[in-house]
Amino acid sequence: MRDLFSIARKEIIIALRERLVVSLGIIILLLLGVALYAGYLSYSQQSRIIAEKQQEKRQEWLGQGDKHPHIAAHYGTFVFKPKTILSVFDFGLDTYTGTSIYLEAHHQHEFMFRPAQDHSSMIRFGELSAALVLHVLLPLLIIFLAFSSFTKEKETGTLKLLLSQGVSYATITWGKVLAYGVALVVILAPYIAGMFILATFSVSSSFIPDVALRTILLVVVYMLYIFIFLSLAVWVSLRSATGRNALLTLLACWIFLVILMPKTVANLSESFHTLPSMRAFKEAIQNDIRDGVDGQTPRSVRRGKLEKEYLQKYQVDSVHQLPFNFEGVSMQAGEEYGNMVYDIHWKKLRDIFHRQNRMGSIASIFNPYLAVQHLSMALSATDMHTAIDFEDKVETYRRELVRKMNNDMAQNSRYGEFYEYKASIDLWNEVEDFSYVVPSAFEILQYYKLEMISIVGWSILIILLLNYSNRKSKPIHG
Template sequence: MKSLHTEILIAKHLKNSVFKNTAVFIITLFIGLILLYAAFSGWENYTNQNETSEKYQHESREDWLKNPDKNPHRMAHYGNFAFRKSTPLSVFEFGMEPFFGNAIFLEAHKQNTANFSEAGFSNSMLRFGEISIAMVLQILLPLLIFFLGFNAVAAERENGTLKLLLSQGISWKQLLTGKILGIASVIMLLFVPTIIVLVFIWLLLQNFSITPDETIKMSLFILFHFIYLIFFCVIAVLISASSKTSKKALISLIGIWLVFTIILPRTTQAIGAYIYEAPSKIQFQSDIEKDILKQGDSHNPNDLHYKAIKDSLLRVYKVDSVQKLPFNYSGFIMTEGEKISSKIYNQHLEKLLQVYEKQNRFSKIISFVNPYIAIKNLSMGLSNTDYDSYIDFQKQAENYRYNMAQKMNALQVKFISNKKPAPNDKPLTIDKEHWADVEEFHYEPKEIWDVLKSEIVSILSIFLWIVLLFIFIRFAVKNLKAI
C-alpha cells in the first residue's frame, strides 16, 4: 500500500506539472475539438451512406419487380444492384471504406467490381485520409503522449532532482510506474470522454437495440485502443529515463512516432506489393476472357464445346432438332455457360486473392515490430472497413448474382418454348410474378469470430508487445542510473 501511495503521488505531481504548461492546455483542447469534429463527420458519413444505400437498394428492388412479362434471359441481363451498408463502428474507423465501392451491378455472364466509392466523388485531399476518431486515437494521441512524456524522467536527471528522489528511498520501479500512471491519467482526460461519446453515438445509431456480436466488437475496440495508448505511455517514460537530456528524449520519441505511424506502414505496403506483384485489373479481366473463350462461347451456336452438348442432348432424347427437346435448349445452354464462366472467374479471383493475402500477411507480420499496424488492422477488422470485409462483400454479391442468373435460366428452361415465334407473334415471355422468386440482396457483415480469426496475427503481436514492455521495464529498473 505504501508503494502504491508513492506511485500515486508521483503520478499526481507529473499531472499537476503538465498542466502548468499553457501549451498543453492548447494542444489538449485542439485534439478535443478534432475528436468532436471526427465524431460529427463520422456520424454524417455513416447516415448519408446508409440512407443512400437503402434508398437505391429499395429503388433497384422496385425496378426489378415492376418489370413486365418478359423472357427470363432478358431479365438476367437486365440485372440488379447489391449495396453494402456500413456498420455502426465504421463511424469511428473509416478504414478502406472511402476507397472501396459500396455498390455492384449484378448481371448474367459477367462479374463486376464495386463502384461508387467516396474517393471517386471527392477531391484529391481525401487520399491523405479523412479525420476519424480512430485516426486521432492511433496517431495524434501517441504524439501528445510523447510530448507529455519526453521530459518525465530526463528533466529530473538534468536538474538534479532524480538523484535526490532515489536517495530518499524511491525505487526505479516506483518512479517509472508513477510517471507512466501520470501520463496515462492526462491522456484518459481525453480518452474517457471520447469513449463515452463514442458509445452513446453507437447506441443511438442502433436505436439502443444492440446484438451480442456488435457488443463484443465495441468492447474489443475500446480495450485494444486503451492498451495501445498505454504502450506509448510506457515507451515515452522508458525513452525519457534512458536519455541523458530532454532534448535527446524528444528527438528519439519523435523518430519513433514517425517510424511507427508514417514510415513503416507505407514502406511495408510498398515492399509487400513489390515482392508479391498482383496483375492489373485489365490483365485480370483479359485472362478470364481468354479462359472462357477456350471453354466456348455459349452465345455462339456453332461453338465446338456447346455443339457437342447439343449433339449429346439430341442423342439422349432421340430427336433431330433442339426444337423437339422437352425443355428450352437455349436456357439449358445459358445455365451451362453460367456455370463455366463463374467457375473460371472464381478460380482467377482465388489466385488474385492469394497474392493479396500474401501482401497483407507481410504487412501483418510487421505488426510484431510496430503496434500501430496491429491496432490499425484490428480497428478496421472490428469496424468492418478492412480489405477482408470488402472481399466478403464481393463474394456475397457474386453468390447472389450467380443464383439470380441461374434462377432466370431455370425459368427459361421450364417455361419458354423452343419454337421461335413468327415475326408478328407475341414474344416468348413468362408472368412477371416470377420476378419475386429472386429475393432482395442483404449484405451480412463478418461476425466477431471471423474477424478475430483473420486478425490473429495482430492480436498475438499486441500480447507480445505487452510482454516485451514488461521485460523492458524490469530491465530498466535494474540497469538505469541516476546520472
C-alpha cells in the same frame, strides 16, 4: 502503493501546468469530436441514400413488367454496400471499395462510385477520422507529455531526493505511467462515451449484430496501443541523460513507426506482388470464356458437347424433342462455365492481395502502429476481408438470380420460343431482396493473428524493458 499514487498525483498536477500538453490535449479532443460529428453526418446521409436506392431498385425489379426471363436477367438490378456505424470511427477501405454494383447475366461487374475517385491525390494521406487521430496524433501528445518524465527529475535533482527517501525506481516509473494514463483516459473519455452511445443506438445492428462487442474490443486495442507508446516514452526518458535527447529519440521513433515504415512496407508489397491492370484482367477472363480455359474448347465446341450429352441422355434425335427448352439449359451451362473462369482469375487476383497484406501483417510484428491500424479496420468492418466477404455474397446472389431466370426459361418455354414467352411478377418475387450480415468479430480476427500477437507482445516487451531498467538503475550519489 501510497508512494505510487502520490507520484501519480504529482505528475498530473505538473502536466496540467504545461500549456503545450494541455493545448495538445484540447486539440486532440476537438479533432476527435469533429471526426465523430463529420463521420456520423456522412454515415447518416449515406445510410439513408443507400436504403432509399436499394428500395427503389427492388421496386424497379418487381415492376419491370412481363418479359422473357433471360431479358430480365440482363435487365438485372443493383446492390448497395451498407455502411456500418463503426465506419464513423475508422473509414478503412470504404473509400476505395465502391458503394454499389450492377448485377446481370454473363458479367461480373466491378464496384462503382468509389469515393476516392472524387478526391484529390491528398487522399493518399488519409481522411480525418478518429482512427487517424488516434493512430498518428495521439502518440505525439504522449511524447510531449512524457519525454521529460525522468530527465526533468534528473536535471532538477528531485529524482535523487525521491530515491533518498526510499522510493524505488519501479514505484516512480509506474506512478508516472499511471498518471499519464489517467490524463489520457480523461481526455478520451468523452469520445469513448460518444462511440458507445452511437453503438448502442445504432440502426445498423441488423447487418452488424455484434457492434457492442466490436466497440469494446476497439477500446481494448487502443488502450494497449496507448500503453505501449506511453511506456516507451517513459522508458526512453529513464534511459536518456537529457530531455532534449529523449525528445529527439521519441520523435525519431514516431517518424519511423508512423510515417516511414508503413509507406515503405506498402511500396515494397506492391513491388514484390504486382497487380495486373483491370484491362488485362478482364481480357484474360473473356479470352478463356471464348476459347476455353485450355484454349482449345471454344463456345461452339462446349455447346455441341452439351447438346450431344442431353440427346443421348433422353434418347432423342433433336433438341426440339427434349422435354424442356434446351436454350435455357445451354445458357445456364454457359453461365456456370463463365463463373468457373471468373473464379479462377479472381482467385489469382486475391492471392496477390493476400500476399501484399501478408507483408503488412509480418511487418506489424515490428511495428505496433501497423498492428493497430489493421485491427482497427477489422473491428470497424472496413477491412479487406470484410469487403471480400461482401463481394462473395453479392456474387452468390447474382448467380442465384441468373440461375432462376434460366431455369424458368428451360422449364416453362419451348425451344425457339423467345419473345413469345414472358414471365411475370411471380418469378421476380422468387428472387428475394439482397441482405447482408458481416462476419462476426471473432471470424474476422482469425485473419489477424499476427497483429494480435504483435500488440500483446509489444505490451509484454515494454513491461519487461521497464522492469529490467528499474532493476539495473543505480542510486544517484552526490
